[in-house]
Amino acid sequence: MDTREKDIEKLKDYKYGFTTDIENIKAPKGLNEDVIKFISNIKKEPNWMLEFRLKAYERLKLLKEPNWQKPKYPKIDYQDLYYYSAPKSMKDKPKSLDELDPKLLETYKKLGIPLQEQARLNGIAVDAVFDSVSVATTFKGELTKHGIIFCSMSEAIQKHPDLVKKYLGTVIPVTDHFFATLNSAVFTDGSFVYIPEGVKCPMELSTYFRINASETGQFERTLIIADKGSYVSYLEGCTAPMRDENQLHAANVELIALDDAEIKYSTVQNWYPGDENGKGGIYNFVTKRGLCKGNNSKISWTQVETGSAITWKYPSCILKGDNSIGEFYSIAITNNHQKADTGTKMIHLGKNTKSKIISKGISAGFSDMTYRGLVDINSKAKNSSNYTQCDSLLMGNKCGAHTVPYIKNKNFDSNIAHEATTSKISEAQLHYCQQRGLNPEEAVGLIVNGFCKEVLQQLPMEFAVEAQKLVGISLEGSVG
Amino acid sequence: MSEQLQSDFDKLVKTSKFSNEEIQFKKNFLNNFIKKGFPNRKQEDWKFLDISQIIKKNISNLSYFNDYSQSNKIDPSIFVDGLEHNKIIFINGRIEKIDFNFEDQNKIEIIDETKKDISFDYENSLIDLNSAFTDKVFKILIKKNYSLKKPLIVYHSINDEIKSTNINLRLDFELGENSCLKLIDYFSNNTAKNFINIFYNFNLEKNSILKNYKIDKFINNNLKYSLNNIEQDNNSVSETFILSAGSDYFKNEINCNLNGEYSSAFINGIFSLKENQQHEIRTTINHLVENTKSYQLVKSVLGKNTKSAYQGRIFVNSKAQKTDGYQLSKAILLDETSEFNAKPELEIYADDVKCSHGSASGSLDENSIFYLMSRGLNYQQSKELLINGFLMDVVEKITDVEIKNLITNIIGLKQ
Numbered sequence: 001m002d003t004r005e006k007d008i009e010k011l012k013d014y015k016y017g018f019t020t021d022i023e024n025i026k027a028p029k030g031l032n033e034d035v036i037k038f039i040s041n042i043k044k045e046p047n048w049m050l051e052f053r054l055k056a057y058e059r060l061k062l063l064k065e066p067n068w069q070k071p072k073y074p075k076i077d078y079q080d081l082y083y084y085s086a087p088k089s090m091k092d093k094p095k096s097l098d099e100l101d102p103k104l105l106e107t108y109k110k111l112g113i114p115l116q117e118q119a120r121l122n123g124i125a126v127d128a129v130f131d132s133v134s135v136a137t138t139f140k141g142e143l144t145k146h147g148i149i150f151c152s153m154s155e156a157i158q159k160h161p162d163l164v165k166k167y168l169g170t171v172i173p174v175t176d177h178f179f180a181t182l183n184s185a186v187f188t189d190g191s192f193v194y195i196p197e198g199v200k201c202p203m204e205l206s207t208y209f210r211i212n213a214s215e216t217g218q219f220e221r222t223l224i225i226a227d228k229g230s231y232v233s234y235l236e237g238c239t240a241p242m243r244d245e246n247q248l249h250a251a252n253v254e255l256i257a258l259d260d261a262e263i264k265y266s267t268v269q270n271w272y273p274g275d276e277n278g279k280g281g282i283y284n285f286v287t288k289r290g291l292c293k294g295n296n297s298k299i300s301w302t303q304v305e306t307g308s309a310i311t312w313k314y315p316s317c318i319l320k321g322d323n324s325i326g327e328f329y330s331i332a333i334t335n336n337h338q339k340a341d342t343g344t345k346m347i348h349l350g351k352n353t354k355s356k357i358i359s360k361g362i363s364a365g366f367s368d369m370t371y372r373g374l375v376d377i378n379s380k381a382k383n384s385s386n387y388t389q390c391d392s393l394l395m396g397n398k399c400g401a402h403t404v405p406y407i408k409n410k411n412f413d414s415n416i417a418h419e420a421t422t423s424k425i426s427e428a429q430l431h432y433c434q435q436r437g438l439n440p441e442e443a444v445g446l447i448v449n450g451f452c453k454e455v456l457q458q459l460p461m462e463f464a465v466e467a468q469k470l471v472g473i474s475l476e477g478s479v480g
Numbered sequence: 481m482s483e484q485l486q487s488d489f490d491k492l493v494k495t496s497k498f499s500n501e502e503i504q505f506k507k508n509f510l511n512n513f514i515k516k517g518f519p520n521r522k523q524e525d526w527k528f529l530d531i532s533q534i535i536k537k538n539i540s541n542l543s544y545f546n547d548y549s550q551s552n553k554i555d556p557s558i559f560v561d562g563l564e565h566n567k568i569i570f571i572n573g574r575i576e577k578i579d580f581n582f583e584d585q586n587k588i589e590i591i592d593e594t595k596k597d598i599s600f601d602y603e604n605s606l607i608d609l610n611s612a613f614t615d616k617v618f619k620i621l622i623k624k625n626y627s628l629k630k631p632l633i634v635y636h637s638i639n640d641e642i643k644s645t646n647i648n649l650r651l652d653f654e655l656g657e658n659s660c661l662k663l664i665d666y667f668s669n670n671t672a673k674n675f676i677n678i679f680y681n682f683n684l685e686k687n688s689i690l691k692n693y694k695i696d697k698f699i700n701n702n703l704k705y706s707l708n709n710i711e712q713d714n715n716s717v718s719e720t721f722i723l724s725a726g727s728d729y730f731k732n733e734i735n736c737n738l739n740g741e742y743s744s745a746f747i748n749g750i751f752s753l754k755e756n757q758q759h760e761i762r763t764t765i766n767h768l769v770e771n772t773k774s775y776q777l778v779k780s781v782l783g784k785n786t787k788s789a790y791q792g793r794i795f796v797n798s799k800a801q802k803t804d805g806y807q808l809s810k811a812i813l814l815d816e817t818s819e820f821n822a823k824p825e826l827e828i829y830a831d832d833v834k835c836s837h838g839s840a841s842g843s844l845d846e847n848s849i850f851y852l853m854s855r856g857l858n859y860q861q862s863k864e865l866l867i868n869g870f871l872m873d874v875v876e877k878i879t880d881v882e883i884k885n886l887i888t889n890i891i892g893l894k895q
Contacts, residue, residue, distance in 0.1 A: 068524075379816065379817075392826075392828070394828065394830070394831035394833075395831060396831055397798045397801070397829065397830050397831050397832075398798065399829070399831075400827070400828060400829045401826075401828050402825070402826060402827045402828065403824075403825065403826040403837070404823065404825045404826075405822075405823065405824060405825075405839075406821075406822075406823050407820075407821065407822040407823070407824075407839055407841070408819070408820075408821050409811070409813065409819065409820045409821070409841045409842075410819045411813075411816070412813035412814065412815055412816055412818055412842075412843045413843055414842060414843075415840070415841065415842035415843075416839070416840065416841050416842065417838075417839070417840045418822075418824070418837075418838060418839040418840070419836070419837075419838050420824070420826060420836060420837050420838070421835070421836040422826055422828050422833060422834075422835040422836070423833070423834060423835075424831040424832055424833075
């Protein structure tokens with residue numbers, strides 16, 4: 001049977017595609033100084049925060065949208081978007097979960113994320129972000145005992161202004177590229193994490209992002225600071241309802257690891273990818289950057305990207321401290337008309353810095369996938385090393401897989417090794433599996449899971465199971 | 481710059497024997513170039529080494545006019561010894577001699593192609609510059625079923641009579657069915673600072689074989705750019721070897737279209753750079769039909785203040801199933817100030833393909849040096865031996881034994 005000739009079957013329904021009917025407060029449509037002031041005002045922000053936003057907005061006016069990426073998209077009208085949308089019931093933030101709008105609780109229950117703490121036996125603290133605001137953070141008491149701050153960004157601005165002031169914008173400054181600067185001007189909420197010196201965070205921290213309202217963009221900002229000798233593992237999950245329009249998601253994530261600290265950041269991204277004809281879906285244009293500020297620090301990114309109409313992001317590490325380590329593990333799967341241009345940047349500045357990149361790309365249907373990465377070893381980064389491996393798997397001849405690595409070695413003590421392969425699932429492997437009683441779909445699932453294993457095993461256990469299932473669902477219908 | 485270009489072009493028109501039609505044709509290219517200017521780092525293809533900056537720094541004022549009506553004296557001392565060969569001699573961008581003495585004259589034809597338009601889409605403004613200022617363009621046609629008995633050496637030399645600081649030259653080759661050409665580009669050691677812009681077109685018909693060896697060995701201060709555009713029909717083979725070692729700046733660009741089934745392209749390159757040199761190889765292999773193959777190997781040895789860049793691109797069309805593409809670049813950095821950049825790129829639209837690339841860079845392996853020293857070699861000898869082996873790997877890929885020996889001697893490697 002020639003699988004290639006067969007048309008791509010309809011993808012299994014996107015099970016997170018429902019909308020929640022809930023009353024919203026929105027900022028007036030469009031992007032201008034008044035809207036920024038509106039956002040800042042409704043969040044009761046101090047003056048310095050408003051100044052930060054306005055500075056970014058001034059700068060944004062001078063910037064042009066970049067267009068070097070592989071997946072092209074129709075021009076976004078930034079004046080035709082709502083930059084703030086929040087459930088009405090959140091205007092005065094409820095003090096406890098009991099006061100939370102039952103509709104919201106219902107939504108998260110449907111998504112499989114019960115916010116009631118007693119229901120959570122596996123001990124993951126969750127911060128749930130609904131459209132523009134954080135609706136609930138669980139396990140606060142337990143975390144406070146260790147001195148860990150885990151709360152929404154708005155709360156952090158109110159309660160911990162010193163920390164926010166000190167670190168916000170240090171990794172992604174307001175003078176960065178277009179989407180990052182846009183975020184700096186209009187960001188609404190997100191998570192804030194601070195792990196004090198010497199503390200090993202006793203549980204996984206997690207944020208769940210949900211876009212609900214239409215014609216809105218979601219601009220969240222996450223800031224994670226791991227003080228000296230601390231450790232934290234952070235998870236992020238995302239979904240959105242099915243809509244015909246394209247929605248913009250431009251988040252900024254900043255990680256800062258001080259001396260001997262370690263941050264592990266995992267993402268399972270499953271935004272609505274659009275229908276099988278490529279209509280609708282989320283534009284996921286996210287800026288994620290980690291700074292290994294202290295010596296012996298470590299930042300590790302793990303991502304499973306299965307959703308979004310267009311994914312365009314490069315979680316990066318700036319290895320500034322001596323002996324610091326950066327890691328990037330990625331699985332990106334595109335099906336139907338999805339497009340992805342993703343990869344990482346490893347900037348080596350300190351001595352004895354090490355980085356490792358493992359990227360697995362799978363494209364099926366009419367999709368297009370690009371790995372784009374930069375490894376830059378500075379002349380002062382003595383004795384540094386990088387290892388990069390990026391493998392692509394193609395299913396069918398209507399899709400594309402591309403690899404564009406940039407390699408810059410300015411230091412003669414340092415080593416860079418890069419490997420990339422592109423192939424398809426071999427007939428022999430399929431035959432072997434089928435012969436032992438698997439149907440073609442199961443066989444492909446098994447082989448793909450094997451292909452992704454190196455990355456999947458980096459994920460925390462609870463997520464790994466979910467991600468494994470997601471990989472299977474995303475590829476459903478791509479073999480005939 | 482545009483005034484200089486315009487006035488130099490007028491001088492060229494005055495002294496040359498171009499027909500009115502040809503002048504009009506060239507004028508279009510001149511206008512294109514004036515519009516575009518030199519490429520710079522804002523263009524992706526010129527990201528690593530910005531030619532407009534390099535020209536500005538090395539040759540402040542470029543002048544373009546060369547008097548093609550006057551012939552130059554050929555200095556026979558530049559000829560390669562110990563290898564019988566046919567010759568094409570360029571002096572200051574003017575063809576002084578085309579000599580196919582070893583061949584059957586009926587099998588080779590030389591055709592004036594001055595008016596032939598560029599057959600492919602391009603953005604590169606250096607092609608415009610080249611087309612505006614070249615002398616007469618000739619096509620060497622090798623007829624069906626004829627293999628040249630001896631290699632053809634193209635000498636690129638400059639003498640003191642030169643008036644301009646920019647030299648443009650172009651040659652077209654057509655290899656008929658079952659024909660074979662071995663072509664060596666030989667750059668002599670002229671030390672004046674000129675910007676040399678070379679453009680070759682190859683058309684390979686069925687079953688033909690092209691072997692092109694570019695040898696830039698002797699230290700000189702020239703800045704060079706060379707573009708090979710290769711079109712390949714069924715079963716044709718192209719082999720390109722680049723020794724990039726002599727000039728201050730040298731960018732070799734190979735654009736190869738595998739249009740016919742079972743056609744294959746091989747590109748092997750060596751960068752051996754010493755003080756302040758900046759060299760680049762950029763390749764684009766377009767696999768357009770089924771069952772095509774490409775293989776690329778580029779190795780760099782980088783000394784003080786040097787910079788090398790390798791941009792290799794493999795493109796596989798959705799029709800080009802069963803493509804086999806391979807690309808490997810390796811670099812040894814010998815000094816704190818040396819720099820290696822690479823951008824090995826794969827763009828693939830077919831699923832039944834085997835494509836891979838690898839890139840590695842670093843310093844000489846201390847363990848290997850220790851091993852050799854423990855067997856009685858001194859540090860310098862061990863280093864040389866390791867580099868010798870590293871580069872010999874590329875030279876071994878040359879399929880013509882006679883030329884392999886010649887190149888081994890020119891580089892000074894030991895077998």
